[in-house]
Amino acid sequence: MNTKAYHIGHEALNRFTKHTGIAAEFSPTQGVEHFEDATIRFQDPRFTDVFDMEIKNEVRNHHLPALLDLKERNKRPYILIGQTIFPSVKDYLRKNGINYIDMAGNASIQTDQIVIYIDGQKWQDETHPMLLNRAFSKTGLRVVYLLLIDPMAVNYPVRLLAELTGASVGGVNNTVTGLLAMGFLRRINKTTTRIDLRETLVDRWISGYQERLKPALHLGNFRMKGGMENWEQVKLDAGSYWSGEAAAYKMRKNLFPKAVTIYTGMEKLDFMKLNQLIPHPEGEITLYQRFWNGPIGQADTHLAPVLLTYADLTDTMDPRCIDEAQELIKENKL
Incomplete structure (x- = not known):
């Protein structure tokens, strides 16, 4: 465990103890590859188990597939410690039975003996x-x-x-x-x-892409005259690519898309005319400006690279898409 991970774990548990009166201690262990692992013992008779603990800096939606996979593989109770855990991610963690504590001491822990839920506590992030x-x-x-x-x-x-x-x-x-x-x-x-530090760089890129670059690329949402059942009839020129659910379906034939994500180098009006698309704020087809030049992606199948498809799948926060993203990275390296 590195120094920063130790600091996050120590501070989060101190805040948790301040809010609940329940002391806890953790110690580093040798665990699953790519994770900062430790075990944690709560000093309270209602906690009868030793918890495996994962420590992260920021916990975002694109981390969810790996966290779900870790939870499935763990034999002992599991708890996630994060310096920052975003609200939508907290909701997803609770719904999927993943315990967590953040740096401010906000927590969701459920066992057979005790349920703890703390929210609304603030912590000033200086990193x-x-x-x-x-x-x-x-x-x-x-x-x-x-x-x-x-x-x-x-x-x-x-x-x-x-x-x-x-x-x-x-x-x-x-x-x-x-x-x-x-x-x-x-x-x-x-x-x-x-x-x-490729894995960390990938993590930083996905976070930055979803928060800063992707919103600036959004050209609009649209509906097809024939409805979503005809989504594969959308015409893509040589510089346009499927991503998100559509790309995942074409790669794995598993997740039939409820929404279609497309990156294009065409002008928006030209793409609309080519495919007879109707602008609609809740349209199932989401069009983005392509943000690269040259043949990045599979030109013959119009599939965006797996990294972009994964980022778009996890950005939805849809459990179907999170599950599909989890399977996608088992088969493909980001």
Whole structure:
């Protein structure tokens, strides 16, 4: 367990004890790969079990598939400790029987002997300046996406990165400088750079994409004249791609989409005319501006990369989509 994880766990449990009077102690253990693992014992006779504990910095919707998988594999009671757990995520955790405590001491714990629910407590997060780094601005997120999707891109010339992402040369330089400063990129020599901490970078990108870049790309929601049963008849040009539920269905033939997500380089009106789409605020077809240039994705099948499909599936907070995202990452590496 690293120092930051220890601090989060210690502070969250201190706040929990302050609110409930129930003391708790935890100790690091060797656990499941990719997780900061510990066990926790509550000093109260109503807690008869030792809990396995997962500690995270921020808990967001794209973490849910992995958390559900961990819960399913755990033989002992399980509790999630998070510095920040967002409200919609808390709702999902409660509905799916995952116990949690956040840094402010807000908690939801259910056992056969006791039920604890605390909400509304505040904690001042002082760690967000990292997220404001220019590497995770709207421009930076475009660049990071290309670096994650194309293994060779990290060593492309700056001007080529700018061309492929639609960013300025200055924007690319700012992004690379920020990634180097945070340890996500490492210079091996004058001509070779590599990505470090890839899993953390993927996590940061998904969070930033869902919160900052994706809303700015939204072109509108639409309905088809023939209804959703004809969604596969939507015509995509060479620069348009399926994502979210539609892409997952085409990859796995499991989740029949209730909503369709499409990224396009076409003008909105041209795409509407091509497919006879009707604007509607609750339309099942959601159109986004494509935020990359060049053949990123499967041009023959018009499928967006798995990373983007996963980000769009988890962004829905729909249990069907969360389950599908969970299966998707079992079969594909992000």
